[in-house]
Amino acid sequence: MTTAPPGVLRAVVILAKFALRRRINRIRGNLSGAWRKRKTAAAPEKRTATPPKSRGSFLGMLFLGGIFLLNGFTFASLFLGRLEDELEKLDGSRKGLPVSEYLYGELELAAKALHTAEAWPEGSKERAKGRQEWQAFLEKAFEHEVTIAQVPKEERAARIAQWRVTFERQGPGGFRRKHIHVPFLSEPADEECPALGRAMGLTYLLLGPALMAMMIGQYQQHLGTASWSMEWLYTLPVHARVIFLAQIVESAAGNFLNWFITFPLSVAMLRAAGFGWWSLPLALGLAVYVGAVAGCVHTIAETWFRKSFSAGKLKNIQALIVVFGTLLFFGVMWLALGEVGPSYLAAWSCHLPALALWNPLSLPALLCAGTTAPWLACAAVLVAGAASVLLSVHACELMVAQGLIRAAGAYEGVRKTAAGAARTPSRSQPGLIRGIAAKELRLLLRDRAFMVQALIMPLLILGYQVALNPALLKGAAGNIQHGATLAFGLGAYVFLFSAFQVLSSEGPGLWLLYTFPRDLRTILCQKTLLWCGFALLYTLATLGICALYNPALDWDALSYATTAVVGVVLCAFIAAALGILATDPLEAEAQRRVDPMMMQLYLMLAAMYALVIYNPSVWAKLVQITLSLLLAFALWQKVRDRIPYMLDPTEAPPARLGLSDGLIAALAFFVLQGLMMILLVVGKAGLPLGASLLLAFVTAGVLVTVLTLYIYWRNKVPELWATLGFCAPRAGPRASFVGAIFYGILAGGAASLAACAYLWVLRHNETLRRLRDEALKLSGPFSSSENTWWLGMLAIFAAPLFEEYIFRGLVYRGMRRSFSPAGAILASAAIFAIVHPPISALPVFGLGVAAALAFEKSRLLVAPVVAHMVYNAVVVGQSLLGH
């Protein structure tokens, strides 16, 4: 029995259906969180990299789609509003006050009703009642109009009065609709059309190529891969033209940018033109049209590229197209949403002849241009769409008429002829840079996609921010603080795609690194250094430009600049370590290799560092630098633990408390406190300063505690509560609850004695006393009596609880893992000391040592908490009461 191959339509449906199924599987797989567990399951039959189908991912897809669509609608209406305002400004020739469609309708209604009311005889009750009702109705309509038109409050009454007067004198004729009203099946409008249609035509003209370029860049992912699905589809019993038609359909249907941008834009445009509920189906049709044209261009381009260029060149071409598309896209966004963009758009569109709209990209705008009847415009769109599809299918068929020849297939080599002598391999230049650095540089120079992503994207994003907000550059140039932050931010951002990907960019070629007699950690460290160098170029260049504009360099400027530069270096290593920890090298698909949560963590840490540039105190900067340095070391410690298990699918180093967790918790604690204070003070919560401080402290403490406990619990850290000191450990030295309190009191007493001695020395030494007075001056606002109570609460109850959890529970226990007790005690006390103001660093160090000793002896968190309470009660009470 012979089966007949499917007909054209059915074949197109089948091919497009499966291509779309592929896309949807990919998206759903990315959204479904359960695949990670499947990958590390025990038996190999169950171990699969195929993400399961889950309802969650389906809902996630719908939710994301809804969000994007909503975004699109918001931006589209914003844009249309701005455009209309600009066009209004330019087009002052039309008579009458501009009002919205709604108010115009109400005015017409009111006029008709008043006219009928006039029919009643003069002075009759009905006439008066009728007039009264409709006056009230009109007032309500005016109120509504000023609200939705967002007229500033001061002008509202004046505007309403103006409308009232105009209505009484001229009726509805004194007004005009803001938008041109072009009912669907009618002839062109008799009014002079504002340039809305032409402006929209220009927008579509610019948006089209941007969409097409981004589509080639994104969706075809790796134009340069050796395999081309066309080769496989060609073996099916269908014509080439059917395959191309299916590709066009698939591109059109799967072009998400089109659905989320063109569709809302068209809806907004048609509503502005007054199409009412017809806007939705018409906009759908227009979006399909734009998608079809983009799909045609994409298919032709892809076929031609693959025919003419080799794989390596293709990747570079794709990278260039992505850059071009992104630039164009940013340009369109600036035109549409920037400060001055819509005015330029309005101005240019007025010079555009209406005939210019008849190009295939701008056809959708014809519908509201008003120069042609809408039904003619629709017909034009249909014809143009069909023609472009047919033409592109034909063009592609012509291109492969000679067979599916590709520019360069796999290189098979040349067989040596019997008498041929081998060519001596050309001498490779022994460059200055060898080994892994040489390889990275070579790849960077040749792989344009990599170069674009790592080096050019940050500049593009910066350029986009500058385009939207030109004051950014002026602010950066004028103030060295802003300049330093900008320099740091640029450098840190470069790492997101380069140092963070230090391991995942090796991809499946990682096996080669495993054959070298070098530790993988060293190799990755060298790569990080290379990227550090690149980012420093950016940072130093930005700082140099700021210095040019700001020749007055003082010590402050130097400190900001140094902070920024040191920060960039530290961020390199933090990014690399986080990236290595977040990468799963066994994952074949590059997009899923890196855990995106770690990217967020890195950005958060970089942002926390950037905040410190604005802190005027040098001490705070030093503290931040030290903490970040320690964090980098701790993270690389974790990397060293992880590397032997990197390629093992099921083994992993057991999840344990590490120093890095404690450091991140400490950093987060202090930054959150600052943020909460800012929120409470700026938000004018009306609390006294001391109470705000207490609330900020407590909130930050609670957040950090809850988050860290949750993360540890999720990662199933063994013996979590015992390690942290919440309950007694199962083995080893331990003390009872009472014993722990006793230890705590002892330790607190000892530390307080030391502190009192220190304070006595301070009081009796001249220079130190001056320092102390200066420090106390800074805390002036806290000395008022109402703040005493709050500060007392803070000092005696809140501070010990949270600080001890973070510094003894997390940091000290993390250090105990790799250091001896003595080393861990001293180091954790040192960290504890530097996060306190410098004047109290020494006694606080003493407290740190005492509390850590108490913790070590009793293994319960109660002990250091009690110690801290005692210390705070004695010291703070003494200095507060001493005033």
Added chain:
Amino acid sequence: MPPESTEANSTQGPLVRISGLSKRYGDFAALTDLHLEVPRSEIFALLGPNGAGKTTTIRMLMGILQPSAGTASIGGLDCFADRVEVKRLVGYMPDEPVFYDFLRGREIISFVGEMHGLSPVEISLRAGPLLRALDLAEATEEYAVNYSKGMKKKLALICALLHDPQVLILDEPTNGLDPYATRTLHELIRKEAAGGKTVFFSTHLLDQAEKLCSRVGIIYKGKLAAVGTLDELRSKVSQNSSLEEIFFSVTQEGAGAALPLPSREGVGGVPSASPLPLREGAGGGAGPATAPETPPP
């Protein structure tokens, strides 16, 4: 290779020693209690069907995976703990070599040589004859990703041989190669073994293994089912059987029992524990059934 030096080498003990090697992924045992020793200048083939544990064994030899139990050592160095030192002695060729995009063949060779610590002069001195022997000399200017499969494997072999290692570990070396390349590869392996190198390769192509290797180990479902020279294995099954017949008889479903081997001084080949009763007359020479449990580090 004169027999005297072979004697001298073999008294130094085997170069590759695997004892009690096991790997578990959760509940699943990928490899159980493997005992193997490979002396110098020997070509050893590890045969087995897909999923038997060959690649797991090789990865543990390369220090990529940590054994759940047992040890693997090369030249006296533990493969996991001293893996950086072990890599000096070992040249590795994976099953499907993947190379970086945008690097030419000769650049990849330079990269590998530099990472092994060779100077550029040494690299070109060593790579030249290898490239000529494997017929890759004209292709060095091409990007490695554009090579055909056979050429990629040849390039991987050159990378493995570049630093003149004592042990060659090859994962499915001739899988996917055309007859010319296969013949060249076999000649190269024989030459290297004759020159004193030890070759340890895994394959499921039984006829090639028959032609090339001196000793064979058959691994099935994570357990060593048989090990020995071809004659030894034949003596157990039937005199004129090919390796293929031996393989099928040894790895039948339910025939997890190992073929007992004549005990040799200092050489392993211990049958693995099996639930089925061993064959008649086999009980005597069997060594200890399980190696002592080594707690994981």
